[in-house]
Amino acid sequence: MSLNIEQAASGVKPTHHRWWVAFLFFLIYTIAAADRANLGVALPFIRKKFTMTNAEAGALVSLFLLAYAFIQIPSAWLITRFGVRRVFTSSMILTSIATALTGFAGSILQLKMCRVLLGIAEGPLPIGVTSTINNWFPSKE
Numbered sequence: 001m002s003l004n005i006e007q008a009a010s011g012v013k014p015t016h017h018r019w020w021v022a023f024l025f026f027l028i029y030t031i032a033a034a035d036r037a038n039l040g041v042a043l044p045f046i047r048k049k050f051t052m053t054n055a056e057a058g059a060l061v062s063l064f065l066l067a068y069a070f071i072q073i074p075s076a077w078l079i080t081r082f083g084v085r086r087v088f089t090s091s092m093i094l095t096s097i098a099t100a101l102t103g104f105a106g107s108i109l110q111l112k113m114c115r116v117l118l119g120i121a122e123g124p125l126p127i128g129v130t131s132t133i134n135n136w137f138p139s140k141e
Contacts, residue, residue, distance in 0.1 A: 018136045025129045028092065032125050035099065035118070039064070050108050063112050067119025075124035079131055088128040094121035 039046075039061055047057055079087045098118040105111040 021132065021136060025132060029125065029129055032095070032122050035095070035122065036064070036068075039115075046111070050111065052108060056108055060108075060112055060115055064115040064119040067116045068123050069119075071120045071123030072127060075127050079124065079127055084128045084131050084135075087124050091121055091124040091128065095125075097121070 043057055043061070046052065046060075050056075052060070075087065075091075095118065098114055098121045102111065102114040102118065105114050
């Protein structure tokens with residue numbers, strides 16, 4: 001049973017399932033945050049393997065952030081149109097695929113493409129989390 005704003009307004013008692021959902025979103029968002037930050041740790045090793053210049057390393061970091069930022073507006077529309085469950089699930093699957101593909105990158109170009117794909121895949125996550133929190137947790141709590 002999911003709690004929404006109408007149920008909260010009508011006095012329907014919330015269930016404890018929503019706290020499991022909150023925990024799962026916390027876990028997913030924490031992993032996504034680590035995924036965004038992990039390049040900073042791995043970048044010295046990546047630069048050594050691919051002999052990257054400072055500009056190429058900066059582009060590698062920036063490409064992810066640009067894709068992540070640009071995809072958030074259409075993500076809000078997609079979540080409104082198709083629902084959090086579908087968009088969030090698709091986003092998580094794409095995030096996993098993009099992360100796996102990153103390990104197989106054999107060139108700087110492939111690595112950049114993987115980072116762009118990862119930014120696109122992770123873009124809907126914060127909007128999905130926020131939407132779910134707004135729907136499942138009344139503002140008085």
